[in-house]
Amino acid sequence: MTLIRTDWTREEIADLFDLPFAELLFRAATVHREFHPPEQVQLCTLLSIKTGGCPEDCGYCSQSVKADSGVEATKLMDVRAVLQSAAQAKDAGSQRFCMGAAWRNPKDRDMPAIVEIVKGVRAMGLETCMTLGMLTPKQADMLKEAGLDYYNHNVDTGPEYYERVISTRKYQDRLDTLQNVRDAGINVCSGGIVGMGETREDRVGFVHTLATLERHPESVPVNALVPVKGTVLGDMLADTPLAKIDDIEFVRTVAVARIAMPMSMVRLSAGRESMSEATQALCFLAGANSIFTGDTLLTAPNAGDDSDSALFAKLGLTPLVQEEPMRATGRSCKRTSETMEPAE
Ligand code: SAM
Ligand code: DTB
Ligand code: SF4
Numbered sequence: 001m002t003l004i005r006t007d008w009t010r011e012e013i014a015d016l017f018d019l020p021f022a023e024l025l026f027r028a029a030t031v032h033r034e035f036h037p038p039e040q041v042q043l044c045t046l047l048s049i050k051t052g053g054c055p056e057d058c059g060y061c062s063q064s065v066k067a068d069s070g071v072e073a074t075k076l077m078d079v080r081a082v083l084q085s086a087a088q089a090k091d092a093g094s095q096r097f098c099m100g101a102a103w104r105n106p107k108d109r110d111m112p113a114i115v116e117i118v119k120g121v122r123a124m125g126l127e128t129c130m131t132l133g134m135l136t137p138k139q140a141d142m143l144k145e146a147g148l149d150y151y152n153h154n155v156d157t158g159p160e161y162y163e164r165v166i167s168t169r170k171y172q173d174r175l176d177t178l179q180n181v182r183d184a185g186i187n188v189c190s191g192g193i194v195g196m197g198e199t200r201e202d203r204v205g206f207v208h209t210l211a212t213l214e215r216h217p218e219s220v221p222v223n224a225l226v227p228v229k230g231t232v233l234g235d236m237l238a239d240t241p242l243a244k245i246d247d248i249e250f251v252r253t254v255a256v257a258r259i260a261m262p263m264s265m266v267r268l269s270a271g272r273e274s275m276s277e278a279t280q281a282l283c284f285l286a287g288a289n290s291i292f293t294g295d296t297l298l299t300a301p302n303a304g305d306d307s308d309s310a311l312f313a314k315l316g317l318t319p320l321v322q323e324e325p326m327r328a329t330g331r332s333c334k335r336t337s338e339t340m341e342p343a344e
Contacts, residue, residue, distance in 0.1 A: 025251075032262075040321065051071060051298070056166065067230050103132055131189075224274075225270075
């Protein structure tokens with residue numbers, strides 16, 4: 001039986017990365033089927049409820065005011081329009097509706113509309129997820145009270161590389177918000193981006209950070225950088241194409257995340273649009289069991305429903321029908337290196 005551990009050392013994570021590829025995939029696939037139905041993939045839909053004009057300087061993001069990406073800033077969407085979009089996602093078979101806002105943090109005046117949106121989407125029978133930037137403990141409590149199921153807040157990369165990508169906040173700010181979300185009793189969704197020019201050691205640090213949180217995030221999105229023209233990282237990649245992440249290294253990252261966090265849903269997130277079917281298939285074999293559906297992510301293109309249906313048919317994958325293991329019991333896992341102990 002595989003134990004749930006939150007005491008991973010960096011060396012142990014590095015050793016997993018170093019395994020021969022076939023051995024790594026075998027181990028990841030073994031852990032995957034111990035905790036999840038391997039043929040089922042969770043379908044999530046993304047909607048940008050407030051686009052662009054963000055004061056943060058994240059080097060990958062088209063929505064930063066510092067980027068010359070052509071993305072136009074909008075106001076927070078009208079509640080009714082969000083609910084309309086959620087209804088379409090539900091009709092298309094989505095299980096979770098994830099809403100993103102290009103904010104450093106929500107302002108208190110935004111909270112009533114956000115609360116209304118959460119309540120409305122939840123009333124449709126969809127799981128709700130929001131990603132709104134940094135949260136205070138009070139804001140996290142308000143979202144919990146509104147019924148928010150998940151909050152997405154990515155650590156994005158390892159602690160050492162973080163300051164090379166973002167200067168307007170600290171890694172610790174991210175960890176503090178994750179703690180506020182956890183303390184409020186909201187499920188945590190946290191992952192990051194691979195292919196930002198980071199080293200293997202940074203990817204080790206990235207997985208290590210998530211796998212040694214007091215409790216593993218219930219969802220772990222692994223994004224491949226979508227290089228957007230006009231962003232620092234998009235332009236850097238255009239100038240140095242060799243910096244593009246190797247597909248096998250991307251699959252390795254997914255596999256290590258799966259082994260280190262057996263119960264989490266590992267989401268193959270941004271970047272699928274330019275990923276081959278074979279690479280995506282390897283990611284599913286390596287334990288990815290969730291995707292974003294639809295033609296658009298927040299601002300960037302996504303693989304799209306037609307190509308996803310074709311891929312699912314080829315691979316014999318089906319949309320996840322049952323609740324996630326941790327949500328089914330309403331429990332998560334406590335810090336321990338010895339046992340898999342559900343925490344209340
Ligand atoms: N503003 C909020 C924040 O930063 O937490 C929420 C929205 S932000 C766009 C959500 C996440 O999208 C980021 O943390 C990052 O991991 C991911 N992301 C943004 N731009 C991306 C890109 N070009 N390629 C891959 N992932 C990206
Ligand atoms: C996450 O990790 N990936 C999603 C979701 N969380 C919010 C966002 C991906 C954004 C890709 C770039 C864009 O659409 O602008
Ligand atoms: Fe703003 Fe989020 Fe984009 Fe950073 S990733 S610039 S915080 S929208």
